[in-house]
Amino acid sequence: MMKINNMNYVETLVAFIVGAAATGALVVFFSYANFGEVSLMEVSSRSNGTRMSSSDQLVSEAKITNSTIVVREAPSEEEKFENLRPLLNRAATDDRTVMLTFVNAATAAEDSLLDLFLESFRVGVNTECLLNHLIIVALDQKAFDRCQTIHPHCYFLEVEGENFTSEKFFGSKGFLKLVWIKIKFQQHIIELGYNCLSTDVDILWFRNPFRHITVYADLTVSSDMFFGDPDNLWNFPNTGLLYMKSTKKNAEALEYWYEARERFPSINEQNVFNKIKREFIYKFQLKIQYISTDFCGGFCNRGKDMNKICTMHANCCVGLRNKIHDLRNILADWKNFTSLPDEIKKTGQFTWRVPGRCIH
Secondary structure, three states: OOOOOHHHHHHHHHHHHHHHHHHHHHHHHHHHHOOOOOOOOOEEEEEOOEEOOHHHHOOEEEEEEOOEEEEEEOOOHHHHOOOHHHHHHHHOOOOOEEEEEEEOHHHHOOOOHHHHHHHHHHHOOOOHHHHHHEEEEEOOHHHHHHHHHHOOOEEEEEEOOOOOOOOOOOOOHHHHHHHHHHHHHHHHHHHOOOEEEEEOOOEEEOOOHHHHOOOOOOEEEEEEEOOOOOOOOOOEEEEEEEEEOOOHHHHHHHHHHHHHHHOOOOOOHHHHHHHHHHHHHHHHOOOEEEOOOOOEEEOOOOOOOOOOOOEEEOOOOOOHHHHHHHHHHHHHHHHHHHOOOHHHHOOOOOOOOOOOOOOO
């Protein structure tokens, strides 16, 4: 029989215990570190140069300190977006209303949609002041960098695992992800206590549409098709321009809208809205109003009276180059109109050119 030296035995036993403890600690550590899929709003974000720590993006974090496992819980939604608050405070109106538009590198590039969008405010009727309340939400680094050179209120919303740099064609997988990110972000703005008007970047602003947003409506939306009554649910919505008050039921409705994407996986947020708009009323008692296309028009249904028009949307149009081309013509038509004497403007005879590349 082999004799075991007492000292060797003790050393072997100690080594075994230490090794087992270290192995157990690593097993616990990696079990916590394996947190699965990151949700849509697990994002890193920057506001005018401020960046959240990357550790804030983890659902949980484990550390080994003197053989003790320390687990830090995931930050709350408010903690993840804490650097958004100062930007909201700077941009908000006295009644805590902010305007949002979303861009990527393709739409924020020089001479692309963002430049046309901002120029329309500057040549519109009493619209330039609205830029003080506009937050441009950039979805990639290039868009954020460009925004910072041309606008004071920029926010970087970087979605983990997604690349939104290039053009997203209507109906594509990337396009659908993008539109739902917008809805979720608007919900967060509402929950932070701010009224929110979201506008697509392919909308030109010539007059202030807020005059057509009534106090009693919880949600106001522009229209693709308008049948004369702003309360008529048969109006077809265009969610490219969407205003929502900061209320609990609006936040719940936005969450409900977002979750409804699972029921309608192949269509965009606007068509989902149209399918569930009656559910908004029954479940949340929302008061929904539609803005006439006479005031907030688009290529689908253009408001022809340039004395009334507030916004013009490049809807019913596929392709970034096509939108840029036809919106440039719309902007040129507006400049020509505003240069006319008042007596000619009032005749109503001057109107838009037909969008040549978008409408045939």
